[in-house]
Amino acid sequence: MPITEFHDSTDGLAPGQRQRGHFVANLDLGDDAPWIPYAEGVWIQPCRFNVTSGGFTVILKAMPGASLGTHYHTGIVQGFTMQGHWRYLEHDWIAKAGTFIYEPAGEAHTLVIQEDSPEPAMILFMIEGALVYLDNPADGYFAAYEDGFSALALCRDYYRQNGLDPAALDVLIR
Numbered sequence: 001m002p003i004t005e006f007h008d009s010t011d012g013l014a015p016g017q018r019q020r021g022h023f024v025a026n027l028d029l030g031d032d033a034p035w036i037p038y039a040e041g042v043w044i045q046p047c048r049f050n051v052t053s054g055g056f057t058v059i060l061k062a063m064p065g066a067s068l069g070t071h072y073h074t075g076i077v078q079g080f081t082m083q084g085h086w087r088y089l090e091h092d093w094i095a096k097a098g099t100f101i102y103e104p105a106g107e108a109h110t111l112v113i114q115e116d117s118p119e120p121a122m123i124l125f126m127i128e129g130a131l132v133y134l135d136n137p138a139d140g141y142f143a144a145y146e147d148g149f150s151a152l153a154l155c156r157d158y159y160r161q162n163g164l165d166p167a168a169l170d171v172l173i174r
């Protein structure tokens, strides 16, 4: 989403409509579930859109060999690997089922799923703040932006274009 579209970021809800209480979301992680295309071989399902401080929580699914462009985080990220083998090109560890990661704010990295991953990777990411995608892995400049608002817009668009009710996403907005 071009940053010029962010003149007036909003959750799109009428005044007083945004919920503040607890909620539960029962996700369907099966192949036929509404996985939202995010990048080549990468999909997401939203768990929460944090339009209060700008972050978001998603389940990310990605095929062996898929990757996510180099991006910089303005806030911390916590991730839990549910299945699959993946890593960041900038680190020497490989995450597998059960791997929890904590990423400090200010880190740029490139997510790749191992070519020999025995199954698609599935990772719960709890993201505070925004991702700033870079146009070049080394000394890159701004290429694209993602936060709770843009993720909400992306998911709503997908729901609208695929015959799903975008209002079903509203419960995930806090």
Ligand SMILES: [Fe+2]
Binding pocket: 071, 073, 077, 109, 131
């Ligand atoms: Fe990241």
